[in-house]
Amino acid sequence: MARDNFPEPVKRELALRAAYFCSNPFCLRLTAGPGSDSSRGLKTGHAAHICAASPGFARYDANQSPEERSSPDNGLWLCRECGDIVDKDAVGYPVDTLRGWKRSHDNMIAEIRQKGWSDSLELLRAGRLEPDIAEQVVALIEDRRVFWARFDAEFPDRVRMSLDNLRHELTKLRRQCRAGGPLDTMIVALGQTIRHFYDSVEHLDMATLRCSSGDPDWSYFEQALRALRKSIGIQLVALAQAYEIPVQGEFAKYFAPD
Incomplete structure (x- = not known):
């Protein structure tokens, strides 16, 4: 047939x-x-x-x-x-x-691809504005184990602290961007993705939660972290490609072409 x-x-x-x-x-x-x-x-x-x-x-x-x-x-x-x-x-x-x-x-x-983000990405591809800041954004994210370490090696409280620090560093980089400009919009979207992760795990006790396949709270945390990794990865790969910045290290292994 x-x-x-x-x-x-x-x-x-x-x-x-x-x-x-x-x-x-x-x-x-x-x-x-x-x-x-x-x-x-x-x-x-x-x-x-x-x-x-x-x-x-x-x-x-x-x-x-x-x-x-x-x-x-x-x-x-x-x-x-x-x-x-x-x-x-x-x-x-x-x-x-x-x-x-x-x-x-x-x-x-x-x-991720809401109108402001998509329009900003097209502008970045066309003009490659503020390339030094774009390189710093890529370096900040690709170096963080929260986005590539094995799940059974992660501690939720350490994930929270790493993401808090990342948001702080991204906020500092935003001060160097033109307010409302395309790269500023991209950085804001990354921050919103992290906030969405925080909202999704707000009910969990991150300080005491540990890897356990039989714990529904851990399973929920793992699924939320997987979604965060994929969402951040999609955004970072798009930004890196817009500037022709090679993504390196362990992070690159997760987002290399199949």
Whole structure:
């Protein structure tokens, strides 16, 4: 039986909606970046079917029409590894889970790419304003273990202190920017993302919380920190690319192209 594959325009739409990041909330892989040829980019990733394209595969729904199976509503953008796993494991990754991934990732990207942020990014790409400050922003974030250390090596209170210090340093950098300018807007967005993380974990006792797979509070904290890392990563990679600043160190390993 023929497969109801995604047409190329649908694949492109899914990739763009995901900002070329894997939609799995437990994954940080970026699926686009520079290739070995300096004149060409490298695009990887996988437009995965939520309900399979043909019978006998994961989550196939006989009630769907061919048009529904090959529509953007039935797809989500994943890195190659996550796409392969999801395509082979219907029990571990049911329809509701995948739709939840897509909805959460779409919401996160929409929150980041609000109009002021998007307009500012385009201005930065065109003019590369205040490059010294942009380099300092990238260096501040890529050097912080809170954005790349193993979760079982993290202490929530240490995460809070590191983020408090980062917000303080970002505020100092804002004083060097033109108020309301594009780079100022980008720095404000980074601060808002951190505040959103604080709001989400406000009910937790960060001073006593420790890594424990059986503790629902730890699981909640880990999910919130994963979301923070991905959101900050998307913003920082966009800023670095606008200025052609290479992202380095352990942080770069998480956001290197798949």
